Amino acid sequence: MAGIDYSQKIPNNVDLKSDKRLQRALERWQPDYIEWWKEMGPTDFNEKDVYLRTAVSVEKDGWANFSYVSMPEYRWGIFLTPHEKDPLIQFGDHMGQEAWQQVPGEYRNWLRRLIVTQGDTEPASVEQQRLLGHTAPSLYDMRNLFQVNVEEGRHLWAMVYLLHRHFGADGREEADQMLQRRSGNPDHPRILSTFNEPIEEWLSFFCFTMFTDRDGKFQLLSLAESGFDPLARTTRFMLTEEAHHMFVGQTGLQRIVRRTLEVMKEFPDADPAEKGAFPLELIQRYINFWASSCYDLFGAEVSSNSANFFASGLKGRAYEDKFEDHTALNQFKAVERFVDGKVVTEDVPLRNAMNEVLREAYIADNQKGVDSWNKECEKAGVPFRFYLPHHRFNRQVGEFAGLRFHVKTGEPMGEAAYQAMLEETMPTAKDRSHVKSLMVGVREPGKFAGWIAPPLRGINGQPVEMEYVKL
Amino acid sequence: MSSTSTLEQPIHFQTSPDQYRHWKLSFDGDIATLAMNVDPMGGMREGYELKLNSYDLGVDIELNDAINRLRFEHPEVRCLVLTGSLDRVFCAGANIVMLRSSSHAFKVNFCKYTNETRLGLEDAAENSGLRTLAALNGTASGGGYELALACERIVLVDDRNSAVSFPEVPLLGVLPGTGGLTRITDKRKIRRDRCDVFSSIAEGIKGKRAVEWDLVDAVAPLSRWDETVAKEARTLADAQPARAQKGVQLPPVACETVEDESGRTHLKYRYVTLSLAHAERTAELCIEAPDTGAQSAAEALEQGAAWWVMQAFREFDDALLHLRMNYRDNALVLLRAKGSEAVVRRTDALLAAGENWFTTEVRHLVKRVLKRLDLTSRSLYAIADEGTCFVGSFLELALACDRIYLLNDPDHEVKLGVTALNAGPLPMSNGISRLETRFLGTPEAVGAILAHQDKDSFDAETANELGLATYAPDEIDWEDELRLAMEERTSFSPDALTGMESNLRFAGPETMETKIFGRLSAWQNWIFQRPNAVGERGALQCYGTPNRPEFLIERT
Structure with missing residues (x-):
């Protein structure tokens, strides 16, 4: 691999050209990465040219260069958002001290764990989505899928950069293992269990980008506050890309809703399912499943780890500067507990409740998406309204794990009533087979599958009917 | 206090x-x-x-x-x-x-x-x-x-x-x-x-x-x-031969707890009694052999958990645990063994011979209970006075004690004696017998005592000559000696006593087992007391709370 011009092959603003150690690490890792992509990425489309956005610099607009590339040739770059001079740690016990440019020894293991857990989700989602290209409802959507995929790949690069640059031999080993774990593999699965479920149809893909990627956004927001400066700057840059993924999810679901409403208008007496669309109730059931399982990704309501991460200045709150006090000491948060069959609130030290703080912000952010879908219903004069499942519903982690609560009110329920409710509120076998039955790839430019409306605009000011993927 | x-x-x-x-x-x-x-x-x-x-x-x-x-x-x-x-x-x-x-x-x-x-x-x-x-x-x-x-x-x-x-x-x-x-x-x-x-x-x-x-x-x-x-x-x-096909059921050990008018608490088992005098911070722990016992290993197996020695040592074990966990202000235990010498000897012979899996298993149970006694942080005095019978496995109880008080008076019968079980089958944590540990500097003394194996028991005078008595007062001095020894003991610092006793109890070789307990006492228990663990900003105290530990940096 000697003689490769890394600044060309790997766009970066981390002075890769003169960092011998980093070069050596990446030289070893990069071929494995490409192998991984070819094996576990959208394999059947690797030869095709896709209209993709590539980040080539951190200058204004530098992150959005559009051109046709085949995915294995995509230039996965390494970018850190440029920082103000001499940044300071903004929260926790080290508040006011200079931000760390090198890993502080005492927090090395915690930092590595944070980075590995975050990094592991990036290739995981590529693996989960690897077969979706075949059933894309349009070339526009297929391109969006691939854009999400290559950017998840770039986010992996970003985390691997931190591991290679700052964590020595251990970091290199962890970087290797990121490529060895496989989504859904019984022997070496991805770290978080949600990332081991395959995504086989597009309704789930849009839910994933809406809800799961939004969890990613909030994790990145809290890491963007980190006192470990390279992590903060890396994640800030990732957030610009993550925003697009959520755009794909939110507008994807919105277009599905719009299409269903059109069908309902055209055939007021028919079941939209019979007319090749997704009934609104079915969409709601998918929302219930995806949103509730994403609540778990924030961890337990009361957590020592979250207190440690905050105290040490490694992981803050989303938009930390909006809070008045940044020590979060001697403050308490009322957190719900389930005691003797009743939901009660209990004051816990704020630092131990950081997971809950982040989860609440996440839920509020989700609500904006729900509102936009409801606006479609409103416009169409349909009384149906979407909602977010209650934060206690269907939890597998934390205080309410495995317990029975109403999907809307969050009231405790008996087993029989709960099971009956699930029939109405979670995707059924019939739902799943209906969704699957409509998954047929549409490959003609400008054409869309019958269950989804076209977008209002194309990508990068291009027309909707452009050939976004050259098949 | x-x-x-x-x-x-x-x-x-x-x-x-x-x-x-x-x-x-x-x-x-x-x-x-x-x-x-x-x-x-x-x-x-x-x-x-x-x-x-x-x-x-x-x-x-x-x-x-x-x-x-x-x-x-x-x-x-x-x-x-x-x-x-x-x-x-x-x-x-x-x-x-x-x-x-x-x-x-x-x-x-x-x-x-x-x-x-x-x-x-x-x-x-x-x-x-x-x-x-x-x-x-x-x-x-x-x-x-x-x-x-x-x-x-x-x-x-x-x-x-x-x-x-x-x-x-x-x-x-x-x-x-x-x-x-x-x-x-x-x-x-x-x-x-x-x-x-x-x-x-x-x-x-x-x-x-x-x-x-x-x-x-x-x-x-x-x-x-x-x-x-x-x-x-x-x-x-x-790779392992099966021991047997049919086991022996373990019923719960039954204990009746009684408070008497003087405020003492009595834990009464079938063969064991633990009586606690809370004000004096002393306890009397007594084990008593019955008048009859199994004559053969087969009979013992048939009796199962009801075989007296098994039940007695299970009871003794339970009493020790209550003493350790539930009566932590107790300072001094006076230990007595009583009952039929013949039954103890017969039983010891069955335990030593190990003719079936069950008698072997019971011997290991007795061994573990004795180790639990060795490791109990209470001052232990064996009291050999009228009617006591420190023979064989019961002699081990005395040897586990910090001191042995013998009533040396021809008018009061005190029995001591040796069986095969004193010669090694009941080792301490250090891997050797209690006799070997006691006479580390004079191994010939062990031989002299073991020479009494399978012979009649001996009296206090002989026991004293053999080096088994810490003190052997006669009847005139007995009560006073004992009272003074108890009062003195309970006046000492409990911590110093715990440390002193566990230092003195385990003479001789180190094993993994002695290291584990020794280091637990020396290091872990020290760290457990230090501000860097349990102080307001100690690591153990801070774990899981919003606070991070702050260490005193001086190395000890």
Whole structure:
């Protein structure tokens, strides 16, 4: 691999050209990465040219260069958002001290764990989505899928950069293992269990980008506050890309809703399912499943780890500067507990409740998406309204794990009533087979599958009917 | 002055599988599986949740019960598989909130008990042919890995995530408290620098490197996990002859607690009585042999747990645990042994001969109870006065004491005597007999005493000449001597006494076992008291709270 011009092959603003150690690490890792992509990425489309956005610099607009590339040739770059001079740690016990440019020894293991857990989700989602290209409802959507995929790949690069640059031999080993774990593999699965479920149809893909990627956004927001400066700057840059993924999810679901409403208008007496669309109730059931399982990704309501991460200045709150006090000491948060069959609130030290703080912000952010879908219903004069499942519903982690609560009110329920409710509120076998039955790839430019409306605009000011993927 | 003569809620030590809240014991022919499945809300007291298979004393009492039952009730079992029932977690070790909110004395006794349980597991492997396999289905941290270390073989699941770890130093500012640091160096014989690295990484070591460093014996991927565990267990079992097909049931040890008018508490068992004088901080512990006993090993087996020696030592064990945990203000125990010399001799002969698996098993039970006595932090005086019978296994009780007081008066009969059991079959933690330990500098004295084996018992005068008496006053001085010795003893610093006694009790060779207890007392119990662990900003105190520890930097 000697003689490769890394600044060309790997766009970066981390002075890769003169960092011998980093070069050596990446030289070893990069071929494995490409192998991984070819094996576990959208394999059947690797030869095709896709209209993709590539980040080539951190200058204004530098992150959005559009051109046709085949995915294995995509230039996965390494970018850190440029920082103000001499940044300071903004929260926790080290508040006011200079931000760390090198890993502080005492927090090395915690930092590595944070980075590995975050990094592991990036290739995981590529693996989960690897077969979706075949059933894309349009070339526009297929391109969006691939854009999400290559950017998840770039986010992996970003985390691997931190591991290679700052964590020595251990970091290199962890970087290797990121490529060895496989989504859904019984022997070496991805770290978080949600990332081991395959995504086989597009309704789930849009839910994933809406809800799961939004969890990613909030994790990145809290890491963007980190006192470990390279992590903060890396994640800030990732957030610009993550925003697009959520755009794909939110507008994807919105277009599905719009299409269903059109069908309902055209055939007021028919079941939209019979007319090749997704009934609104079915969409709601998918929302219930995806949103509730994403609540778990924030961890337990009361957590020592979250207190440690905050105290040490490694992981803050989303938009930390909006809070008045940044020590979060001697403050308490009322957190719900389930005691003797009743939901009660209990004051816990704020630092131990950081997971809950982040989860609440996440839920509020989700609500904006729900509102936009409801606006479609409103416009169409349909009384149906979407909602977010209650934060206690269907939890597998934390205080309410495995317990029975109403999907809307969050009231405790008996087993029989709960099971009956699930029939109405979670995707059924019939739902799943209906969704699957409509998954047929549409490959003609400008054409869309019958269950989804076209977008209002194309990508990068291009027309909707452009050939976004050259098949 | 004192505050904890009794706990708000006395702790009980009797349980059985149908009452377990934290373990599931199942059988498949000659392989038993003990799966840890701790009920988070099933802690011994309020104030903590036993998350992620973390344990408290209640969990360990069940573990101890299960191991004993396997030894007695299931001689057909040749291999025990210890595993976890939670997804991705084997066991997270002792519960931190429980430790933090416990008194120092409780912490120490908790650690002592858990250590005895783990040594019991090793004893079962060595002496009961119960081969042990730790099947770590997920991460084993702290006490969880220490439990695994007490097994003969360790298999760890390789899911690229599960690890074995000692997070105590980096996270909690304390040490692994159940022999972990000793077992990695002395049992698994891992290189010291690797041990150093391993014990400094909170998240531990997983997969191939765990095998390479010999922290575990093998790893297996998830898809081959059940198969691998089954195969490993089969291999262990096949290498072991079965002891028997039919076991002996262990009924709960029955105890009646009585308070008398003078405020004394009496724990009354069939063969054992423990009487506590709270104001004086003294206790009388008495064991008594019956007038008749089994004549043969077959008869003993038929009697099972009701065989007097088995029941008596189970009762003695229970009394010791009550003394340690529930009566912590007690300073001094006066120990007496009484009853039929002939029955004790006959019984000792059966225990020494080991004609069937059961009598062998009972001997090991007696051995473990005696070790529990050695390790009990109370001043122990053996009192040989009128009607006492310190013969054979009962003489071991006297030899376990810090002092032996003999009433040396021809008008009052005091019997002492030696059987085969005094010659080695009941070793201390240091691997040698109590007589050998007592006469480390004069081994010929051991010979002189053992020469009385299988002869008649001897009187106080002879015993004194043989070096068995600390003091041998006559009747005129007896009461005064004893009173003064008791009053003096209870006036001393309890801490100094605990330290002095445990220094003096274990003369002679070091073994892994003595190291474990010695280091627990010396280092862990020291750290448990230090501001860097339990001060307001100590690591143990801060763990899981919003505060980070702040250390006093002076090295001691």
